[in-house]
Amino acid sequence: MFDFAAAAPHPALQQSPEFASALAYTGRAPLKLSDGTLALQRGPLLMLPRYQAPARVLPDILVNQRRPVLLNPDFRDPDIEKIGAVPLIGPATTAELSLTGDLRAQLHQKWRNRLKHAEMQNLRVTRQNMPIDPAHWLLSADAAQQRTRRYRSWPAPLNCAFAKANPGQAKLFTAFAGKTPLAGLLLLRHGSVATYQIAHTTARGRHHSAQNLLLWCAMTWAARKDMQRLDLGLISTEDAPGLARFKLGTGAKPRKLGGTWIWWPPLGKTLRPLAAWDAKLMRDDWTG
Structure with missing residues (x-):
């Protein structure tokens, strides 16, 4: 029990x-x-x-x-x-990733291959505190995705409030090709845990496996900061099998x-x- x-x-x-x-x-x-x-x-x-x-x-x-x-x-x-x-x-069901041990070794083979592909694309990855801007492109893309896929998550003002109320705890990872952003990922830190809050990838970003690279950068950064677990959010192998495979491919474990x-x-x-x-x-x- x-x-x-x-x-x-x-x-x-x-x-x-x-x-x-x-x-x-x-x-x-x-x-x-x-x-x-x-x-x-x-x-x-x-x-x-x-x-x-x-x-x-x-x-x-x-x-x-x-x-x-x-x-x-x-x-x-x-x-x-x-x-x-x-x-x-x-x-x-949620997906939880332990941030202890050899993170690369626990990647599933297909996920590892996508990461290697991304690492060969000459992408530039940045990390910064999340700008407190409800109109930020990542928050706008997330809102549009919620409307299209008919689900509800945090509204942009609440994500901004988290960043404002917890300085340095909301981290934005962005993958660029030149000066063009291809993908973004928002990670929220709370105690010894980090939560994968928002992610968005453009068509070109998907072609370059940019989201694999961003999540890998977020995972390794969180591990260096001595966080113990990364919460990757809810998964459904019936409603969103591709997203479930992506999250579980990191080595995360499903938990009901x-x-x-x-x-x-x-x-x-x-x-x-x-x-x-x-x-x-x-x-x-x-x-x-």
């Missing part, structure tokens, strides 16, 4: 002090619960993204809450239905998160029978 306490030194981005500082800078500071867990207040809901507290302590740390709580545990918690939480969405649950503290364990029944269906997602 997962040891929640062991994970505390390496929380996900959504539970980091740096994320809390970014939200506070935007005027939407999170609620800090008694155990340090960050909770986001969104309309009538309280949201606990990627939290690491075991379900058995939730009634204590949320004792004063009277609104529905959306729970998104960072790991599977077999006891979560016992408090009456009802599952809504099965567990997503804890699913999404809804819980209303005033009801206590009233919904426990329904929660236990629905949780059986979610377990298939963890084992399948």
Whole structure:
């Protein structure tokens, strides 16, 4: 069984002090619960993204809450239905890369070949603090991609707020052919972990394998800075198999998160029978 306490030194981005500082800078500071867990207040809901507290302590740390709580545990918690939480969405999968050991040796062969190809293209790679500019080309490209592919991620102002509230912790890597940018990558540092936040590549950049080179530069830089893990974000072999292969090709390991649950503290364990029944269906997602 997962040891929640062991994970505390390496929380996900959504539970980091740096994320809390970014939200506070935007005027939407999170609620800090008694155990340090960050909770986001969104309309009538309280949201606990990627939290690491075991379900058995939730009634204590949320004792004063009277609104529905959306729970998104960072790991599977077999006891979560016992408090009456009802599952809504099965567990997503994230890719995590250890930054210890020989990073080049753990690359998959095809990924290593693409990296070698990129290294022969005479590309220039720069690293700088992310400019605090919502209209920056990388943020604009990311916003356009979100609209085209119909998904939602951080808006440009929040990425800028992270850079503003955490000086030097948002790093922009850019690959150039001459003076033309071919690809960009935004890496957010939080404690001993770095998160692969945004990446965009032009058609010419894809031809030159520029994103492989950028991610490699980001990985090795993070390792030199003694970071322990690189969070590469969610992957789906069904919806985006190419992106999943790209991330896992670094040697990253897939890990299933804890699913999404809804819980209303005033009801206590009233919904426990329904929660236990629905949780059986979610377990298939963890084992399948």
